[in-house]
Each structure stands twice: as C-alpha cells, then as structure tokens.
Amino acid sequence: MPAIKAINHVAVVVDDMDKSLAFWRDALGIELHELRDVPAEQSQVAFLPLAGAEVELVMPTTDDSGIAKYLAKRGPGMHHLCLEVDDIEGMMNELKARNIRLINEEPRTAADGKKYAFVHPESTGGVLVELYQI
C-alpha cells in the first residue's frame, strides 16, 4: 500500500513578499533558507524550513497565472498542503479507484526530477492537497 509519510510544506500565497517576510522571518525568527524566482510558476517563492515541514510563501510575479488568479479571487492565505508519499503512482491509482477527483491525472515532474500531483479540493474537504514523492 502506498503511504503518506509526512507533511512536506504548507504553501501560503502572499501579495507582498517584503511585508510577509517581516512577519515570518523577522518577527517569528524562522530562518529564510532561500528566496527564489520560479519563472515556470510565474512566482517568487520564499522557503522557510522548520523541523520536519516547511512554510513556503508564494508571490505571483505575473497577473495571469493560476496562483495570481487565486490571489485576486480569494486574497492572501493558505493555498495548499503538500504531503509526502512513498509511491505517487500507487497512491493516485488508489484515489482514482475511490473516485477522488484529481487535478493531475498523471504525476507531473518538477525541474529536479521529483514527481508531484494535486488532488481537487472538492474531494478533500476544501483543501488543495499536493502529493509529492520524495
């Protein structure tokens, strides 16, 4: 059986990276590991690792990406919950067999070769869930 191992990260969509870092990095004191432009996602992403799981702040850098539209519609806040899985294909087959609605029918491959896929909030109790094979 494929198994969920851990929370990998919680992604927060933000509209002002400097202001958000003033809270997460400066006030809470969480170390900013990296601030990276991710052109493929039309976003700038701040990685703030904690023991076990990470907070990621994602700021759209264009107006017409999916995440930019989400921000315009819903405002800043938690965007998705990423769960580590040991066998993403197995898990996706399991979810399909239960009629769980997936956003990606097949795993996508990130620039670093890792596989991920999103589950639709309709099937999760309103949470955009990312599955991530590490």
Add this chain to the structure above:
Amino acid sequence: MPAIKAINHVAVVVDDMDKSLAFWRDALGIELHELRDVPAEQSQVAFLPLAGAEVELVMPTTDDSGIAKYLAKRGPGMHHLCLEVDDIEGMMNELKARNIRLINEEPRTAADGKKYAFVHPESTGGVLVELYQI
C-alpha cells in the same frame, strides 16, 4: 530569543466528518489517532498524526461558534496553522513590539495546561497562526 521549533498541526474546518475521513483516513491511509468531541470548542475534532506534524479536521457541532461562522462564510478548507514555540510569552512580547496584531493579548491555557494564542491574519499574510508552547 524565543524560537519557532516546528509546525505542530494544520487545522482543516470541515462540514461533513464522515466524508472528510473517507478521504484523509480511508483514501490517503493516514491513521486516525482519535475522534473527539470538544464541547468547549463546540466541535468534533479528528486527529491524524504524521511524522512531525498533524492534520486536524475540525467540524463545528453548533451553529453559533466562531468556527461555525467561519465555515458558513468561507466554506470548508484550511483554517489555521499551528506553530510550536518554546517561550510563548517571549514570542508574544516580540510580536507586540513589532506591532503584529494578536487575537489573544495574553496566552490562553488549554484543558491540558498547555498555552496557546492566535495571531491575526492581517499581520501574517492572510494566515490565522496559532502559537503553541509544548
């Protein structure tokens, strides 16, 4: 300096516990550690621990609690992010000194004696952040 140690849990507000458990427990296979009525919070809470951090599903059991109103207004989804802190009073003083808006001016004490407090989403980039001293 007070320090954030880890993500303790991600709380998800749900409108149908059975349907939500069909995803989180049955489809994803995360073990349900406990399903508990929490009258003080007018909620039923499902605890689904993973390595390091936990997913908590929170279903209002009355219509007039804060979380019931949140659910009615925003629908189901991620509700708050709980961060472990080693010195909650120190952290709250630090936040106050930076004009971070707190929901609780002083830490509250849970039934088990542990201290917690909430930070207003206005100051965090839209996330209701709970500080929790373990």
